[in-house]
Amino acid sequence: MSESSTPEAVISMRAGTAALGGRPVLRGVDLTVRRGEVVALLGANGSGKSTAVRSVIGQVPLTGGGVELFGTPLRRFRQWARVGYVPQRTTAAGGVPATIHEVVSSGRLSRTKLRLPRGADREAVDRAIELVGLTDRAKDSVDALSGGQHQRVLIARALAAAPELLIMDEPMAGVDLASQEILAATLRAQVAAGTTVLLVLHELGPLEPLIDRAVVLRDGCVLHDGPPPKAVGQHALPGHDHVHPHAASEPVRTGLLS
Ligand SMILES: Nc1ncnc2c1ncn2[C@@H]1O[C@H](COP(=O)(O)OP(=O)(O)OP(=O)(O)O)[C@@H](O)[C@H]1O
Numbered sequence: 001m002s003e004s005s006t007p008e009a010v011i012s013m014r015a016g017t018a019a020l021g022g023r024p025v026l027r028g029v030d031l032t033v034r035r036g037e038v039v040a041l042l043g044a045n046g047s048g049k050s051t052a053v054r055s056v057i058g059q060v061p062l063t064g065g066g067v068e069l070f071g072t073p074l075r076r077f078r079q080w081a082r083v084g085y086v087p088q089r090t091t092a093a094g095g096v097p098a099t100i101h102e103v104v105s106s107g108r109l110s111r112t113k114l115r116l117p118r119g120a121d122r123e124a125v126d127r128a129i130e131l132v133g134l135t136d137r138a139k140d141s142v143d144a145l146s147g148g149q150h151q152r153v154l155i156a157r158a159l160a161a162a163p164e165l166l167i168m169d170e171p172m173a174g175v176d177l178a179s180q181e182i183l184a185a186t187l188r189a190q191v192a193a194g195t196t197v198l199l200v201l202h203e204l205g206p207l208e209p210l211i212d213r214a215v216v217l218r219d220g221c222v223l224h225d226g227p228p229p230k231a232v233g234q235h236a237l238p239g240h241d242h243v244h245p246h247a248a249s250e251p252v253r254t255g256l257l258s
């Protein structure tokens with residue numbers, strides 16, 4: 001791609017630093033995601049991936065450096081309907097039972113806050129539920145769902161807002177194979193439609209063909225920013241340094257991550 005045709009940055013974090021519980025967690029992170037790109041944020045447990053994406057959307061304040069979304073400094077950014085966010089799943093359930101339709105509808109809140117929902121909102125909700133294959137169950141309580149189905153609901157909620165930028169924190173973690181395939185297909189459709197995507201992943205897995213670039217964190221620093229590393233599984237990631245035998249037929253490591 002020539003210099004002049006480089007698309008604009010949708011996410012731009014410069015020298016981001018953040019601390020949690022008095023401990024530095026991000027230590028000067030540069031993270032750029034350009035329009036139309038699909039970027040994977042990789043790294044071992046505790047390397048700062050979730051903190052980085054939470055800083056991008058303002059849930060964790062930076063102590064240094066800065067973030068721009070769509071070219072606007074975060075503190076002045078108000079166009080949240082342009083951003084979809086699926087947080088990392090926690091095991092904690094609880095809360096009031098809601099139906100799939102209700103949860104997905106909440107994804108349109110940023111668009112409906114100042115007016116009544118319109119037909120377009122209901123259509124967007126129905127379409128998002130259909131994309132993740134849960135139309136038959138739209139009126140069911142989300143409590144009755146498997147982990148993978150629940151994750152599909154959260155992704156449908158993000159998609160209902162028709163975001164230009166989709167940020168997902170480990171969307172495949174703890175998700176059954178059938179749901180993983182549906183998620184991969186859903187993501188493929190979003191990417192084909194031009195959505196910009198930042199994905200936190202433990203390993204590239206079934207999403208690998210979609211990834212344009214990988215940013216690897218280690219201890220709150222960027223270790224790699226470039227082509228997705230080959231054979232990057234949990235085992236190849238920094239922080240996973242147990243000694244154990246590997247089959248001779250194993251793919252060749254790039255050395256980028258060791
Ligand atoms: N609320 C918190 N208070 C104190 N420390 C925290 C808090 N949240 C996270 N941390 C610490 O910050 C570091 C980075 O956490 P973060 O969740 O960003 O990592 P991660 O790369 O997303 O890890 P994982 O792969 O487990 O999701 C970890 O050492 C974690 O223990």
Ligand SMILES: [Mg+2]
Binds near residue numbers: 049050088169
């Ligand atoms: Mg995390």
